[in-house]
Amino acid sequence: MEAFPPITLILGLLILFGLLLGLFASRIGFPRVAAYVIAGIIFSPDLLGNVFKFSIGPWADTLTTISLGIIAYLIGGSFTVPQFRRIGKMIFSIALWQSFGAVLCVFLAIFLLGPIFKEIHIIPLALAFASIAATTAPAGTIAVLHQYRAHGPVSSLLLATVALDDAIGIILFSVMLSFTAGESLINSLGEASFEIGTAVLMGAISGKILALFCKHIRQGGLRFPVILGSILFVVGLAEAWSFSPLLACMSLGFLSRYFLGAGGDHLFAPIEYFEELVFIIFFTLAGAHFSINVFHEHWDLILLYFFARVIGKLAGASLGAYLTGAPRNVTCWIGFGLIPQAGVAVGLALTLGQQPVFREMSIIIVNVILATTLIYELVGPLFVKFGLSKAGEISLKEQRPRTRPQPPK
Amino acid sequence: MNIDDWLSEHPDLPDTISVDSSLIDILSIMLAPPFSKDIYIVSDNKRLVGHLSLKKIAHQLFPKYQAMHTRRQIIHRVTGGTVRDLMNAEFSYAKPHEELEDVFSLLLERDIEELPVIDDNSMLLGVVKFTSVLRYLVDKEKTDALCKL
Incomplete structure (x- = not known):
């Protein structure tokens, strides 16, 4: 029998090696995320x-x-x-339309152009990528x-939109996943309603219990196991x-803060x-x-997803802003x-x-998202800088990078 | 010594503000001498309802100096967090009948600088400062050592 290394060893190595590479990448001004991915790639089967x-x-x-449960809880x-009320119509419109834009563009691009690239399982593939595109x-x-x-x-609007759109992305993803569970449209509608309703209800009940616990536990060290336990319980x-x-953990986060009231430090700081x-x-x-x-084999799909999502985000955000009478800028x-x-x-x-x-196409999905993540990490900040400079919101004085000065050679 | 006795010997009155105050006003109060790191929020009927720290207000008012934000901080930044949004409504406190040694244990255990003292109606009576208790304990140790000599 072939001996495999223990899971703990694999996980420990991945985390430590990823972190070391990430720290090194930060020092030389390279995206940390890309370094984490490279650390994983080094330990890939190839x-x-x-x-x-x-x-x-x-x-x-x-x-x-x-892990996703923890992220959904934080989101x-x-x-x-009250913050929702203060956010304003324009931000909601931009956040919603840019999410829908990305989802729609990616779905249509893969659905219409996928067959040209000889991709099989076009509809599930298009649905899978579309559901991820909003985040x-x-x-x-x-x-x-x-x-x-x-x-x-x-x-200001950008900051608000990036804060909102992961929540929208997770809701869209969960709804899409619920719809794929049924065998017919009616069946799917029933499944989706049950899944979403139960998720929100369970999140609400657990949120109430978590808020009660956190109200009475004043030792910081004891709050962490209670919060993590609640997330694990809900998952x-x-x-x-x-x-x-995901929806249940999002409800848990939202409603536990609602029931506890104010700040939210006790509920989230230990997990952040x-x-x-x-x-x-x-x-x-x-x-x-x-x-x-x-x-x-799928480089064409990587490019297709990348460009379709960019076009969807640009068009959707502009439409959302236009519909609420935002300034031309x-x-x-x-x-x-x-x-x-x-x-x-x-x-x-x-x-x-x-x-x-x-399941059958998961390796394609993960690899395409992996590749596009690397591209987005490298070119994404350039897009942001371009947009802000065109809008005239970037000051000429760039902040000094927080790296140690290099000794003279 | 119980906390009631302690407060009569050390009448430390903390800074208090109402939930409707602006953050910049609160910061001005805290930075005025004698400088304080904590401020307490009281309701219209003067009951203690929350606590805010200097660091938390600074994070909220000067976010552009922070390179990284948690999601909560982004939303606070965008929606211009109010005292009600930011304050910690679940804070540690002491009651007048408690013993000073027990309160000092609490200050050590929870790593806090000062503890508000409230009565049964949540009215703020004063604060027990970590440094004041520490100074008292050091003096007491010295006196005890001298007595032994």
């Missing part, structure tokens, strides 16, 4: 994975589900009801805003009763530290799925700030592999 007999088995699915908890990585956009001290209407319940773990760890896990695991053959340039895509998209791609409908 490279060192085969030498060390690395196997990304079912344990990775469980880990991905829990749900980032809003309060945006806020970190890349915020880094550019910070670096150039950007300020003005485009910058587990979702798996057992077949409802959406985990966000980077979760993304390291996503990127290195996705990197470990890397396959040279899939990259080689906003209508023309806001879409450029919404191009980066990273962590949540990779997490969603990894999750799709667990669904029976997408």
Whole structure:
């Protein structure tokens, strides 16, 4: 019998190696996300994975589900009801339309052009990529805003839109996943309504209990196990009763903050530290799925997804801004700030592999999202900078990078 | 010594503001001498309803100096967080009948600088400062050591 290394060893190596490469990448001004992906790729079956007999088995699915549950909880908890009221019509319109734009463009592009590239399973493939297309990585956009001290209407609206659109992306993804569960349209509608309704209800009940716990637990160290336990409980319940773990965790985050009231530090601060760890896990695991053959055979799909999503984001954001009477500056340039895509998209791609409908094509989905994440990480900040400079919101004085000065050679 | 006795010997009155105050006004109050890192939010009927720290207000008012944001911080930044949004409504506190040693244990255990003291109606009576208690304990240790000599 062939001896495989223990799961803990694989995971430990991926996290440590990913983190080391990420830190090194930051020092030389390279995107950290790309370094995490490269760390995973190094341990993929086509490279060192085969030498060390690395196997990304079912344990990775469980880990991905829990990690995405944590991210969904944080996304749900980032809003309060009064904040929703203050956000304003224009931001909602831009966030909604740019998400719909990306989803629609990606779906149509793959559905119409997929057969030319000899892609099989066109409808599920188009649905899978469309459901991932809405999400945006806020970190890349915020880094550019910070670096150039950007300020003005485009910058403010951009910030609000990137904060909202992961929530919209997760809702669209969960709804799409619920619809694929049924065998007919009526059946699908019934399944989807049950899944979404149960997810929100379970999130609400668990949120109420979590808020009660956090109200009475004043030791910071004890709040963490309560919160993590609640997320695991909701994710587990979702798996057992077949409802959406992502929607349930988002409801848990949103409603626990609602029931507890104010700040939200007690509910989220202990978990926020985990966000980077979760993304390291996503990127290195996705990197470990890397396959040279899939990259080689599906380069056309990679380009198709990349350009269709960019066009959808640009057109959707402009339409959303136009419909609410935004200034011309906003209508023309806001879409450029919404191009980066990273962590949540990779997490969603990894999750799709667990669904029976997408299992067969999961390796294609993960590899395409992996490749486009790398491209978005490299060109996304350039898009953001371009849009902001065209809008006239970038100051000429660039902030000094926070790296140590190099000694003279 | 219980907290009631402590407060009569150390009448530290904390800064308080109402939930409708603006963040920039709060910052001005906190930065005025004597400088304080904590401020307490009281309702219209003077009941203690929340707590805010200097760092939290600074994060909210000067976000452009931060390279990284959590999702909550992005939303706070965009929606211009109010005192009600930001304040911590679940804070640690002491009651007047509690023993000073127990309160000091709490300050150490939860790594906090000061603890508000409230009565049964949530009215703010004062604060117990970590440094004041520490100074008292050090003096007490020295006196005890001298007595032994």
